[in-house]
Amino acid sequence: MSAVIERVHAASGKRAAAITLSLALVSMAAGAPMAVMMGALPAIAASVDASPTQAGWFLTGPLLITAVTLPLMARAGTLYGNRLVSTGLLVVGVIGSLIAAMASSAAMIIVAMCVIGVGLVIPVMAFAMVAEHLDTRRRATAIGVLGGSYYVASGLTSLATGPILDHLSFRWLFAGIAAVFALSAAALVSTVPAHGARQKGRLDWGGAGIVAIAIGAMLLAATEAPSWGWFSVRTLGVAVVGVVVLVVWVQFERSVEKRGDVPLISVQLGKNPAVLGAAVAALFATAVMYGFVVMVNYFAATDPVVGYGFGLSSTDTTRMFVLVSACAAVGSFAVGQLDRWVDPKWTLLLAALLLVAACVFILLLHTQVWHVWVTEAIFGVASGLGYAGFANFMVRHVIPVEVGPATSMNFLAQSLGGAVGTSVLAAVLMAGTDVTSSITSKGAYITSWIVCLGASALFALIALWLPRARRIVGHDDAFART
Template identity: 30%
Template sequence: MAVKAGRTHYTVTYSVLVVAVGAYALLQSMVAPVLPTIQAHLHSSESATAWLMTSYLLAASVATPILGRVGDVVGKERMLVVTLLGLATGSLLAGLSHSIGMMIVARVVQGTGGAVLPLSFGIVRDEFPSAKVSGAVGVIASLTAAGGGLGLVLAGPIVSHLDYHWLFWFPMIATAAAAAATLVFVPASPVRGAGGVSRPGGLLLAAWLVTLLLAVSEGQSWGWDSAGVLGLLAATVVLVPLWILTELRAAHPLIDMRMMRAPAVWTVNLSALLFGVVMYTCTTFMPQLLQTRRSVAGYGFSADVTASGLYMLPLSAAAFAGNVLAGRIGGRLGYRGLLVAGSLLSVPPFVLLAVAHTESWQVCTAVTVAGTGLGLAFSAMAGLVIEAVPAGQTGVASGMNANIRTIGGAIGSGIGASLLAATVTTAHPLPADTGYTRLFWFLAGAAALATLAATLVPRSRRAPAPGAAVPDPVGALPDRGSGHADNSGTAPRAADL
């Protein structure tokens, strides 16, 4: 692909990135509340239908850091086009699917779209004026929480007035348009990472991610003490140190282990893991609680898919509000302060739900406060990672942070499913209300641990005050004061790194 002759204004680039990340965020959540509908239409079993989420999760966890690294090396805008085309292709296949097998394949292809986030963060860092980087990254990061909540809202009307295939047609149109716009408007990456991509590192990373996530995703259905789950966990224990050793010895590692062990990186990644537990588990099981018929189970809200989505609407609105709030108070608190504040805000809503979840106001209050906390925390984590790593590693570092959040979501969803399943009996096939109480206490505990992890983040860097420049940790970035970076497309010199 030829390097573009001029630099597109960063606001145009930003518009393209917002559409791309928004479409990906919607795909993450729109499928979950309508799984029973898809199961009925495809005449599938419940266990097979669950693979629509598991396969997507596995593919995203493998593709996100690998494609993020490839983007750092060959050009972020090139890989963004590839990733968006993958999302569009997966959505096309899902829209045409009339069997569960084909739908699972489509979801695997869609999962490669997880790389949209790290690639977008890297492009923002390359193209934006320094003073605007933190705000732009914060909005994009918050889209993952806000878009996830919005997907729960839109799923019901789409299925009711059209059919479930349109859950994929709409994102396909959006991602295809974003891919075309990226090709035309997004400039070639002016900052490249050195070296190539470690294939052994990539294969081992994929291997241990698959064994770990498959174990935690299927633990409830296979049995946590089953030979399959124990075997997968044992394989993970062997593969992780082998992967770390391979990466340490590689001339050009996929993941720089020295970077990963830096205090400013591993502490934020620990926070991401715990926030993944909170966010994904909440958005997975809250609609289930809302759709439970009170006349049958003795609890729940008897909501249909559309109504349960409306209950979750405050989550999306509050996530955006949290992002706006982050922009206003970030200069005083710093990224670390924002992360601590967001973590603290995430504890009370789940304590409230654990104590009482029988009234609409309780649910709406809880998801509003939780959404605000997520908006603050997601903005802070993205900014902290970008500040902590060299420009040429933005994609892989951001990808790994997003990936760790996904791992947290898988772990949280597995534990949540087990907590609910433990209360199911032959006489009462639905989970007991005590199962949800335990689930919410578990999420409150995870949020409390996220607060503790946030306090471990080093205090050395602060978010910029309004109009101030973001400190460049490596001094390698081109001058972005006018939004027109060097477009040579060549890798930075060693002296610049």
């Protein structure tokens, strides 16, 4: 086979700390754009006179672009070097942010966010660089720092969004994001070694194009199902196209491997029980993580005159989002410490059990505002444990050169799970909303939380089934893992 793995020497001491801090800054850059868009969506939409459909694509567009470019960028990192590819992605983030800062129409905002979506692939590359350049004793801690930094950026961005919109405009938000992307690129180049664990071969452009169509079709069907109708010809047709193309892609990748070339995602990697199991677990985990907190916030913001809710303002819900981000950062930071004592699968199980606890808590107690705060705090810790926990699980189960592709598979599963979960929960609320009064029944929210509880329980069962990782001593031994 033409793919030849090159060994690298792990950094230690101050060099390792510098690499970790640089990658943490990269992770913060990745967390800022979507936090800005979620917090400032109404203001941005009003500034460019965007329709509700166009405003929806401010969020949907970058998520789709990120998903379809993930496998290509991850494999490009294994062939040409993760630092080189990551630097390019950060530059793309700068360009997209500047386009957004200068945008005068909804179409320009959509284009800008799609360009930024390419740059949002960067967390996968950051985790791959952790596996490349840090020894096994430091990897879990670094992954926890990267995950925590992502959530810290989301929380800080949310806090800054309101004052900036009040005194300046959304353009300054994107100008600031462009500066963070540029600073991250400079830090990356100055601290992370150019060499790394690489494969020899050519980039599988054919496989990239086929899988992009498959992933894009499935995500589009899941995202638009609430408006198109779950069993409409359009939804089912697009979903079937995605599945059929995915089957074609698997066969194509097998032929690429048989030729001795490097496939976009190795079929053997996809058969790895740890990689496949973690992807299925991520599917159920993010089905809850993407939608649960939104359901709780909508419930809390409802005017109590309808018989439930607390009438929380936008400022109050923003504060709750900051709480979730802070607790998620704590959960992510904890991953590095937990890895010293327990196997990564137990960290994922803990995340699942905390999601179960959050669902049970809000189902039993939802008559006081503090019930919502406690629920979101538990949910935040679970989210952080899951985000960093899945990345750490991948690092511990595949060789460094395959961390990028393996993590991209997990992120794809997360994207699909998030899209499906959000759509299902939206459908539940729509079914429980009175057409004439537009009031959603309390029972609809309870049903949505029960759905989340079921998905969380499935996540926990899969986490129990996941294989344990062998404790590796010394970074060179990591290349012997299967």
